Amino acid sequence: MSGNGTTAEDDPLQTAVWRLRSRACWADAAAMITPTTPAAALQRASLLVERCLYTETGWEEAEDALRTAEAMAHTDDERGAAACERGYLAYAATLFQVRDRADEARAALGRAAALIAPGAAGRALLDFRRGLIAENLTRSPQAARAAYRRAHAGATAHADPLLLSATWRHLAGLALREGELAEARHGFAESLRIREELGYLVGTAPALVSLADTEKEPEASRLRDEARRLFRLLGGVPTWLAGQLGEVPAQVQAPPAEGAASA
Numbered sequence: 001m002s003g004n005g006t007t008a009e010d011d012p013l014q015t016a017v018w019r020l021r022s023r024a025c026w027a028d029a030a031a032m033i034t035p036t037t038p039a040a041a042l043q044r045a046s047l048l049v050e051r052c053l054y055t056e057t058g059w060e061e062a063e064d065a066l067r068t069a070e071a072m073a074h075t076d077d078e079r080g081a082a083a084c085e086r087g088y089l090a091y092a093a094t095l096f097q098v099r100d101r102a103d104e105a106r107a108a109l110g111r112a113a114a115l116i117a118p119g120a121a122g123r124a125l126l127d128f129r130r131g132l133i134a135e136n137l138t139r140s141p142q143a144a145r146a147a148y149r150r151a152h153a154g155a156t157a158h159a160d161p162l163l164l165s166a167t168w169r170h171l172a173g174l175a176l177r178e179g180e181l182a183e184a185r186h187g188f189a190e191s192l193r194i195r196e197e198l199g200y201l202v203g204t205a206p207a208l209v210s211l212a213d214t215e216k217e218p219e220a221s222r223l224r225d226e227a228r229r230l231f232r233l234l235g236g237v238p239t240w241l242a243g244q245l246g247e248v249p250a251q252v253q254a255p256p257a258e259g260a261a262s263a
Contacts, residue, residue: 017047024202024234026051027058030065038078041069042085049089054202054238056096062089077122080115083108084126091133096240102137109133124154124163131170145174165194165203169210176214185214202237205230209244 013032020029026047035041045065051058066085073079087108090101109130116122131147134140152167154160172187192207205227212223228245236242 022200024237038072041072042081045069052092056239076115080112081122083112088129121158124151127151161194165191
């Protein structure tokens with residue numbers, strides 16, 4: 001969920017990668033990255049893993065890229081980051097019922113927790129993903145909320161706005177389930193604001209739909225209509241949003257894919 005290439009001082013490659021990623025062109029973005037260093041291999045793998053979460057396709061490509069990143073990792077931080085991606089991919093496969101890899105997801109994120117130092121930049125992303133597992137696989141909203149709050153604090157401390165948009169959204173989702181409408185509306189609105197400011201188009205439709213769930217008519221319909229427009233513009237991604245928008249699921253082609261529980 002962390003973002004690269006979103007600020008003016010970033011290099012041209014990262015800016016181009018970000019623009020492709022934000023427009024659901026993960027394969028094109030990954031093709032721009034030559035995995036000659038551990039950082040590059042990890043970034044390439046993370047793009048292809050993210051595609052799985054949005055399109056429910058590309059599993060083998062993500063696995064191959066992740067194995068390369070794992071082989072190139074040498075430091076604890078690099079190994080921890082690769083393990084974090086491994087856990088996220090296993091979570092996605094479980095979430096979309098490709099294969100039950102819940103135990104692998106938990107083990108990989110546990111391994112990442114042992115390698116990534118508390119307070120490190122990668123810890124916030126790890127906490128967020130542990131929250132996803134607690135919320136959607138373990139069905140423990142209390143544990144999920146605690147993990148999301150840690151991730152929220154870490155994303156704030158390390159100035160990671162894209163991750164912050166995700167923590168706002170998931171904390172708001174928990175609030176909505178508990179009937180805390182005002183808190184939910186605030187969180188969803190903050191998530192949408194950040195994604196619009198970043199130009200993160202592929203994550204904007206889910207944010208619009210979430211906010212619509214807290215609004216009255218005609219505002220709710222307006223938000224869903226805008227989400228539907230973006231969904232169609234991006235070729236039917238995220239695929240899991242189709243049902244909520246009353247759309248026929250598209251047969252997504254690579255390049256053009258946050259899963260329902262990750263965006």
